[in-house]
Amino acid sequence: MAILKAIQTLVFNKKFLFIFSVTTFLLFAGYQSGRDDDRTWAIYKADANSSSYSPLDQINTANVSQLRPAWTFTINDTKPGSRPGSSECNPIIVDGVLYATSAKHWAYAINAETGQQLWSFDPFDGAEGGGVSRGVTYWEKGRDKRILFTGGDQLFALDAHTGKPIATFGKKGKVSLNVGLRDAPETISVIPTSPGIVYNDLLIMGAEVSELYGAQPGYIRAYDCRTGKLVWTFHTIPLPGEPGYENWPKDAYKYAGGVNDWAGMSLDIRRGIVFLALGSPTYDFYGADRKGKNLYGNSVVALNAATGKYIWHYQIVHHDLWDYDLPAPPNLVTVRRDGKVIDAIAQITKHGFVFVFNRDTGEPLFPIEERNVPVSHLPGEEAWPTQPFPLKPKPFARQWMTEKDLTNYSAAGHDSITKKFRSMRYEGLFTPPDLKGTLMLPGTRGGAEWGGAAYDPATTVLYIKSNDSPEIQTIKKVDQEQEAKDMTVFDQGKSLYMTYCVACHGRDKNGDEPNYPSLIGLKNRMTREVALDKIRKGGGKMPAFASVINGKEKGILAFLYEKEQNSSKVTKFETGKTQAGAEKYLNVTAYGNFRDPNGNPALRPPWGTLNALNLSTGEYDWQIPLGNDEKRQEQGMPETGQEGSAGPIVTAGGLVFISGTNDKKLRAFDKVTGKLLWQTTLPGVANATASTYQVKGRQYVALSVGGTKENPSGSIMAFTVR
Numbered sequence: 183m184a185i186l187k188a189i190q191t192l193v194f195n196k197k198f199l200f201i202f203s204v205t206t207f208l209l210f211a212g213y214q215s216g217r218d219d220d221r222t223w224a225i226y227k228a229d230a231n232s233s234s235y236s237p238l239d240q241i242n243t244a245n246v247s248q249l250r251p252a253w254t255f256t257i258n259d260t261k262p263g264s265r266p267g268s269s270e271c272n273p274i275i276v277d278g279v280l281y282a283t284s285a286k287h288w289a290y291a292i293n294a295e296t297g298q299q300l301w302s303f304d305p306f307d308g309a310e311g312g313g314v315s316r317g318v319t320y321w322e323k324g325r326d327k328r329i330l331f332t333g334g335d336q337l338f339a340l341d342a343h344t345g346k347p348i349a350t351f352g353k354k355g356k357v358s359l360n361v362g363l364r365d366a367p368e369t370i371s372v373i374p375t376s377p378g379i380v381y382n383d384l385l386i387m388g389a390e391v392s393e394l395y396g397a398q399p400g401y402i403r404a405y406d407c408r409t410g411k412l413v414w415t416f417h418t419i420p421l422p423g424e425p426g427y428e429n430w431p432k433d434a435y436k437y438a439g440g441v442n443d444w445a446g447m448s449l450d451i452r453r454g455i456v457f458l459a460l461g462s463p464t465y466d467f468y469g470a471d472r473k474g475k476n477l478y479g480n481s482v483v484a485l486n487a488a489t490g491k492y493i494w495h496y497q498i499v500h501h502d503l504w505d506y507d508l509p510a511p512p513n514l515v516t517v518r519r520d521g522k523v524i525d526a527i528a529q530i531t532k533h534g535f536v537f538v539f540n541r542d543t544g545e546p547l548f549p550i551e552e553r554n555v556p557v558s559h560l561p562g563e564e565a566w567p568t569q570p571f572p573l574k575p576k577p578f579a580r581q582w583m584t585e586k587d588l589t590n591y592s593a594a595g596h597d598s599i600t601k602k603f604r605s606m607r608y609e610g611l612f613t614p615p616d617l618k619g620t621l622m623l624p625g626t627r628g629g630a631e632w633g634g635a636a637y638d639p640a641t642t643v644l645y646i647k648s649n650d651s652p653e654i655q656t657i658k659k660v661d662q663e664q665e666a667k668d669m670t671v672f673d674q675g676k677s678l679y680m681t682y683c684v685a686c687h688g689r690d691k692n693g694d695e696p697n698y699p700s701l702i703g704l705k706n707r708m709t710r711e712v713a714l715d716k717i718r719k720g721g722g723k724m725p726a727f728a729s730v731i732n733g734k735e736k737g738i739l740a741f742l743y744e745k746e747q748n749s750s751k752v753t754k755f756e757t758g759k760t761q762a763g764a765e766k767y768l769n770v771t772a773y774g775n776f777r778d779p780n781g782n783p784a785l786r787p788p789w790g791t792l793n794a795l796n797l798s799t800g801e802y803d804w805q806i807p808l809g810n811d812e813k814r815q816e817q818g819m820p821e822t823g824q825e826g827s828a829g830p831i832v833t834a835g836g837l838v839f840i841s842g843t844n845d846k847k848l849r850a851f852d853k854v855t856g857k858l859l860w861q862t863t864l865p866g867v868a869n870a871t872a873s874t875y876q877v878k879g880r881q882y883v884a885l886s887v888g889g890t891k892e893n894p895s896g897s898i899m900a901f902t903v904r
Contacts, residue, residue, distance in 0.1 A: 220275065220277070220278065220875055220876040220877060221275075221276055221277070222236050222237060222238055222275075222874070222875055222876065223236060223273075223274060223275050223873045223874060223875045224274050224275065224276045224320055225274060225319070225320070225379070226272055226274065226316065226317045226318075226319070226376065226377045226379075226446060227272060227446070227511065227634060227829075227871065228831070228873075230379060230448060230449040230450075230451055230514075231448055231449075231450075231513065231514035231515075231637070232446065232447075232448040232510075232511040232512065232513055232514065232634060233513060233514070233636065233637045233639070234634065234635070234636035234637070234829060234830065234831045234832065234871065235636060235637055235638060235639065235831070235832050235833070236831065236832075236833045236834065236874045236875075237833075237834045238833055238834060238835065238874055238875070238876055238881045239833065239834040239835035239836075240835065240876070240880070240881035240903070241833070241835050241837065241874070241881045241883065241902070241903055242833075242835030242836055242837065243835065243836040243837060243852055243859060245903050246835075246837055246850045246859050246860045246903075247859060247860050248903045248904070249850070249860055249862075249883070249901045249902070249903055250901060250902070250903070250904055251899060251900070251901055252297075252882055252900045252901055252902040252904075253296060253297030253899075253900050254297060254897050254898070254899050254900075255290075255292050255297045255298075255299065255897060255898040255899075256893060256895070256897045257284045257285075257286075257288075257290070257893075257895035257896050257897055257898070258893075258895050259284055259286045259288045259302070259304070259895050260285075260286055260889070260894045260895045262894075263707065263894075264707065264889075264894040264895075265699055265707065265889075265894065266866065266888060266889030266890055266891060266893075266894045266896070267284070267285025267286060267312070267888060267889040267894055267895060267896050268285055268867065268869050268888045268889070268896075269283070269284055269285040269315075269869070269870055269886040269887070269888055269889075269896050270314055270315065270316045270375075270632070270827070270828075270869055270870050270886070271283045271284070271315060271316055271317045271870055271886040272316055272317045272870060272871045272872075272873060272886075273317065273873045273884055273885075273886065273898065274317060274318060274319075274320060274873065275294050275873065275875035275877075275884075276320050276327075276342070278293070278294050278295065278877050278878075279291050279292070279293065279294060279300065279342075280292040280293075280294040280873075280875075280884060280898070280900075281317075281318050281320065281329055281342075282317065282318070282886060282898055283315040283316075283317060283318060283331060284315075284886075284895060284896065285312065285315075285888065285889060285895065285896055286311050286312055286895065287305060287306070287311045287312055287313055287315045287333050287334070288302055288303060288304050288305070288311070289302065289303040289305070289318060289329060289331055289333075289338075289340065289345065290302050290303075290898075291329075291342070291345055292898065294875060294877050294882065294884075294900070295877045295878060295880075297898075297900060300345075301344060301345030302345060303338070303340055303345045303346075303347075305331075305332075305333020305334065305336060305338055305356075306333060306334065310708075310712040310715065310716075311333065311334065312716070313334065313373055313375075314375040314390070315331070315332070315333075315375065316375060316376045316377060316446070316632070316870075317331075317376075317377045318330065318331035318377055319331065319377045319378050319379065319380055319385060320342065320380075321380050321383075321385065321407045322342075323383070323407075323408070326408075327341070327342035327343065328340060328341065328342055328348060328351075328407065329341075329342050329345075330377075330378065330380075330385050330407065331377065332359065332373070332374045334371070334373055335358060335359050335360050335371045335372050335373050336356045336357065336358060336359065337352070337356060337357045337358075337359055337385075337387070337405065337410065338351075338355055338356045339351035339352070339355055339356075339407070339410065340355070350408075350409065351408070351409060351410040352409075352410030356410075357405065357410040357412075359372045359373075359374065359387070359389060359403075360372055361412075362401070362403060362412050362415060363398050363399065363401060364398060364399055364435075364436075365398060369728075370398055370728065371718060371728055372389045372390070372391055372398060373389070373390050374387060374388060374389045374390055374444070375390045375444050375445075375632075376388065376444060376445055376446035376632070377446065378405075379446070379447055379448070379449050379456065380407065381404075381449055381451070381454070381456065381487040381488065382488070383406060383407045383408060384404040384405065384406065384407065384413055384487070384488070385404065385405045385406075385407050386402065386403075386404045386447065386449075386456055386487065387402070387403050387404070387405065388400065388402055388442060388443030388444055388445075388446070388447060388458070389401075389442055389443070389444065390442065390444045391439055391440060391442050391444075391464075392439065392464065392727070392728070393440060393462075393464055393465070393466050393505070394464060394465060394682075394727065394730055395464065395465050395730075395766060396437075396439065396464075396730070397439025397440050397464040398439050399417070399418060399419040399435070399438065399439050399440070399441060399442075400418050400419075400439075400440055400441050400442020400443060400444070400460070400461065401415050401416065401417055401418055402415070402416040402418060402443060402458060402485070402490065403415050403416075404487075404490060414489055414490035415490065416483075416485055416490045416492070417435075418441040418442065418443075418460055418478050418479075418483075419434065419435050419438050419439075419441050419463070419478075420435065420477065420478075421435050422435070425477075425492060426477035426478060428474075429474040429475040429476055429477040430472060430473075430474050430476060430477075431471070431472065431473055431474065434471070434472055437471070438463055438464065438471070438472050438476075439463070439464040440461055440462055440463045440464035440466070440479070441460055441461060441462070441463050441476070441478055441479045442460065442461050443458045443459060443460055443461070444461055444507070444632075445459055445461075445507070445508065445509050445510050445511060445632045445634070446459075446510070446511040446632075446634075447459065447511050447512075448511045448512050448513065448514050448527070449487060450514060450525075450541060453541070453542070454486060454487045454488055455484050455485065455486065455487060455493060455541070456484075456485050456486075456487040457482060457483070457484055457485075457511070457512045457514070457527055458478075458481075458482065458483040458484075458485065459482060459508035459509070459510060459511055459512055459529060460478050460479060460480060460481050460482075460483060460507075460508055461479070461480065461507035461508065462479055462480055462499070462502035462504075462505055462506060462507050463476045463479040463502065465766075465767075465768075466502070466503075466504075466505040466769070466772070467503055467504070467505065467615045467655060467657065467767070467768070467769040467772065468503070468560065468563060468615065468657070468766070468767040468768075468769075469501055469502075469503060469563065469564075470560070470561075470562035470563050470564070470764055470765065471764040472501070473501075473564050474501065475497060475500045475501055475566060476500070476501050476502070477495070477497060478495055478497070479497070479499070479501075479502055480497060480498050480499035480500075480502050480506060480507065480508060481495045481496060481497040481498065481508075482495065482496050482498065482508065482512055482527065482529050482537070482539065482544075483495045484541075484544065494543060494544035495544065496537070496539060496544050496546070497570075498529065498531060498535075498537060498570060499533075499569065499570075500566035500568070500569060500570075501564075501565060501566040503558070503563075503565060503614050503615055504533070504612070504615075504622060504626070505532075505626045505772070506531065506532045506533050506626075507532060508529060508531060508532075509530070509531070509532050509630050509631050509632050509634075510530055510630055510631070510632055510633065510634030510635065510829070511634055512527040512528065512529045513527065513528045513529075513530075513634070513635050513636075513637045513644060514526075514527055514541065514637075515527065515528050515538075515637050515639075515642065515644065515797055516639060516642065517538065517547060517642060517797050517798055518642060518798040519547065519798065524540060524541075524547065525540075525541040525542070526538055526539060526540055526541050526547055526797075527539050527541055528635065528637070528644055528797060530578075530629075530630035530634065530635050530644075530646055531629070531630060532624065532625075532626065532627075532628060532629060532630060532631075533577075533579070533581065533611055533624060533629065534577040534578055534579030534580070534581055534624050534628070534629035534630070534648065535571075535572050535577055535578075536572065536575050536578065536644070536646070536795060537550070537570075537572055538572075538575075538797060546572075548572055548573060548574040548575065548800055549572070549573040549574065550570050550571065550572050550573065551570070551571050551572075551573055552568040552569070552570055552571075553568060553569060553571050554567060554568055555567065555568060555569045555610075555611075555612035556609045556610075556612060556613055556614060557614070558614035558615070558616075559607075559614070559616055559617070560614070560615060560616065560617065560657065560767060561765065562764070562765055563614065565612075565614045569611075569612050574800040575795055575797075575800040575801070575802070576802070577629070578629055578630075578646050578648050578791070578793045578795065578802070578805070579624040579628055579629025579630075579648045579649070579650055579791075580623060580624060580650045580785075581610070581611045581623060581624065582610055582611070582623070583621075583623055583652065583785060585600060585603060585604075587785055587786050588600055588603060588784055588785070588786070589778065589782055589783060589784060589785065589786055591778060591780065591782045591814075592778075592780070594779070595778035595779055595780055595782060596778070598778055598779050599776070599777075599778050599784040602654070602776075602784075603621070603784075605618070605619065606618065606619040606620055606621050606654065607619065607620045607621075608620060608621040611623075615655045615657045615767070615769060616655075616657060617657050617659075619654055619655060619656050619657070620654070620655045620657075621652060621653075621654060621655075621776065622652060622653045622654070622655060623650070623652040623653075623785070624648070624649060624650055624651060624652070625649070625650075625651040625652050625653040626653060626772070626773055627649055627651045627653075627773070627825060627827075628648060628649030628650055628651045628825070629646075629648040629649055629650070630646060630647070630648060630649075631647065631649060631826070631827040631828075631829075632827055632829075633647055633826075633827050633828040633829025633830070633842065633871045634829040634871075635647075635829065635830070636829065636830040636831050636832040636838065637797075637832070638832045638853065640834070641796070641853075642796060642797045642798045643794050643795065643796050643797070643803060643832075643853070644794075644795045644796075644797055645792065645793070645794055645795075645830045645832055645838050645853070646792070646793045646795060646830075647790070647791075647792055647793075647808065647826060647828070647829055647830055647840060647842070648790065648791045648792075648793060649789065649790050649825045649826065650785060650788065650789050650790070650791075650823075651775060651785075651789065651825050652775075652776040652784060652785050653771070653772075653773065653774060653775065653776055654771050654774065654776050655769050655771065655772070656769060656770050656771040657767050657768070657769055657770075658681070658767065658768050658769075658770045659765065659766070659767050660681070660766040660767065660768050671736050671737045671740050672737065672740045672741055673737075674734055674737035674738075674740075675734070675736075675737035675738040675739065675740045675741030675742065676741045677737075678730070678731065678734060678737060678738050678741070679738065679741055679742070680770070681768055681770055682727060682730060682768075682770075684770065684771075686698040686773055686774065687699070687700075687701050690702075701742060704742055704743065705743050705744070710739050710743060713739070713742060713743075714731075714735055714738075714739060717731060717738065718731065782814065783814075787807065787811075787814075787815075787820075787822040787823055788807040788808075788820070788821070788822060788823030789809075789811075789822060789823045789824055789825055790807065790808045790809050790823035790824045790825050790826055790843065791805055791806060791807055791808055791823055792805070792806055792807075792808040792830065792838070792840065792851070792856070793805045794838075794853070794856060803854075803856075804855065804856035805856075806851075806856045807820055807821045807822065807823035808823055808824065808826070808840065808843060808849075809821070809822070809823055809824030809825075809826060809843030809844065809845050809847070810822055810823070810824065810843075810845055811824060811844075811845070812845075824843040824844050824845060825843075825844075826841075826842030826843045826844070826869070827842055827869060828840065828841050828842025828868065828869055828870050828871050828872075829842075829871045830871075831871060831872050831873070831874060832853055833853075833874060836852060836853050836854065837850050837851065837852070837853060837859070838850070838851045838852075838853045839872045839874070839883055840872070841864070841868035841869075841870065841871075841872060841885055842867070842868060842869050842870070842871075843867075844867055845863075846863050846864045846865075846866060846867055846868070847861050847862070847863060847864070848861065848862050848864055848868060848872070848885065848901075849861040862901075864887050864899065865887060865890055865893070865897065866887050866888040866889055866890045866893075866896060866897075867887075867888045868885050868886065868887045868888065869888055870885055870886040870887075871885070872884065872885040873885065880902055881902065881903075882900045882901065882902045883900065883901045883902070884898060884899065884900040884901075885898070885899060886898055887899055
């Protein structure tokens with residue numbers, strides 16, 4: 183009977199007959215007959231609440247020590263010799279089938295019991311792909327079951343049974359996400375990183391946009407899951423006549439960008455409200471052309487999920503100058519206060535706060551105080567005079583450092599970072615960018631990251647991974663028309679690199695693995711065409727530079743590929759749209775670490791922590807270092823903690839699972855005490871949030887694992903108790 187039903191699915195559309203191998207068909211049909219309809223992790227981060235919580239308890243504190251590998255699915259979609267990929271995918275599991283994306287951005291369906299591949303789909307049709315992909319979205323209506331996901335700037339709808347595109351969705355199964363934004367679709371590239379969320383028959387999507395001058399606005403859009411038709415759009419940078427428009431210069435909507443939801447969103451299905459976590463306006467570190475509070479930048483926003491209409495908002499950072507994007511979806515939580523049960527949302531932030539709001543009204547559940555913050559000294563800049571500080575809970579990340587917090591791996595190294603520390607402007611959390619250089623802590627990669635928090639509804643405890651990763655802002659005025667005089671094409675490329683790329687890839691192009699790849703020998707790994715496409719569209723931690731290199735493609739390629747200097751002269755050098763006549767400043771060391779000359783962190787450990795926060799009381803149950811750098815751990819001292827972006831998950835079995843640190847560990851902690859109960863060393867860094875599910879009465883924990891030199895494509899691994 184199951185095979186008959188599977189055959190019927192092949193002919194549901196006369197215009198699009200799907201033919202696939204008999205082997206794959208029998209695997210899928212035979213497996214489906216034994217499914218037990220488990221859907222405990224059928225959505226990114228477990229559910230529409232973005233809880234990262236599972237009600238499963240078969241794997242628990244008593245038996246987690248017996249956890250062993252159940253299966254490994256080895257991905258093989260990259261060319262031999264490629265740089266190891268880093269997958270950020272949180273797999274979903276529906277009726278015994280695990281759906282995931284790879285570091286290459288291919289989509290896969292895998293038998294969740296055995297790890298056998300059922301189908302794969304290449305969204306790039308053989309061309310070079312890649313970029314960040316944190317997973318897929320599942321939608322069904324009767325027998326119509328679909329996987330919705332993005333590859334590059336295209337939204338695809340695949341038949342969940344076969345992996346073939348749905349011909350009636352958009353144009354032959356895909357919709358361009360470049361259509362419907364501000365500028366001409368052929369001139370831009372919008373590449374989402376996190377999956378959309380489904381409300382009835384709507385797929386609500388955010389997007390990743392450039393963080394430089396000339397970026398697109400991060401409009402929120404809803405598409406019909408059946409047809410791909412655009413149903414509604416919410417303008418995160420308001421148009422004339424829309425609420426919030428008065429918080430910007432008159433014509434800012436024509437040139438300002440960012441304010442995008444790149445980290446995902448959460449949904450109250452009963453209320454029909456979708457909650458956004460929005461990022462900063464562009465340019466991230468200089469806002470003279472966007473004076474004002476800049477709504478809805480850095481805001482939690484509640485929208486009617488059916489129409490996209492505004493309900494309420496709270497701006498967590500005014501006129502952001504620090505790239506303090508809201509890094510993760512709000513957790514929908516229930517808080518017990520004064521004997522009452524309140525439906526709320528909890529928003530974690532990069533600068534180490536937790537904001538808790540009433541879900542219906544946006545009213546804070548803990549007091550928030552607007553405090554005066556330092557003024558900007560940059561010409562033309564007007565930093566907002568106050569910023570919100572929650573009085574409770576306390577910050578989960580360090581927000582202040584002194585000379586006593588500097589490391590001392592060697593006398594020369596300590597002297598170097600002490601001299602640098604004293605030379606910079608530093609007045610705490612909201613020190614504005616300055617020409618003399620400024621210090622940022624927790625930094626653009628901390629405290630919370632895109633892995634988000636996990637919420638236990640039984641205890642109202644929120645589990646948060648935090649990073650303490652100080653950075654140095656080095657601000658440079660951009661006068662590239664002047665610099666272009668008497669400049670060769672090669673020198674033009676070098677100037678581009680030293681302005682936009684050196685902070686991550688280094689002056690010597692050696693990078694900082696695994697986060698920032700070396701560019702040495704690039705010509706042996708990547709063609710010029712592929713490299714240019716990657717620079718234009720971005721990928722991983724790298725933003726899109728299409729607007730920056732427009733008209734200067736020959737220059738950047740000449741420099742990257744060490745071509746002999748071109749004798750032709752440069753006559754024009756643009757850096758993207760901004761307010762007419764506005765000056766431009768760049769943070770040329772953005773996203774770089776504050777380290778000593780030997781590469782050691784400048785800040786004393788811990789560099790990463792795991793925190794258990796009771797939302798009903800606003801107090802922390804426990805806080806522990808997470809991860810360990812054995813080379814830098816002092817004898818007899820606690821583990822160092824490590825930076826990481828993956829988030830925790832929590833289960834009814836009393837466990838918190840988390841990966842993401844560079845020591846390649848997957849760990850399980852007692853959720854009540856924070857005691858480490860189990861850990862295993864993975865083949866690569868698992869820079870991804872785990873999932874847990876049940877098949878045929880057995881519980882599994884699965885996660886995406888990054889590539890290695892031997893297997894650059896990476897893998898998906900599942901563990902169970904035997």
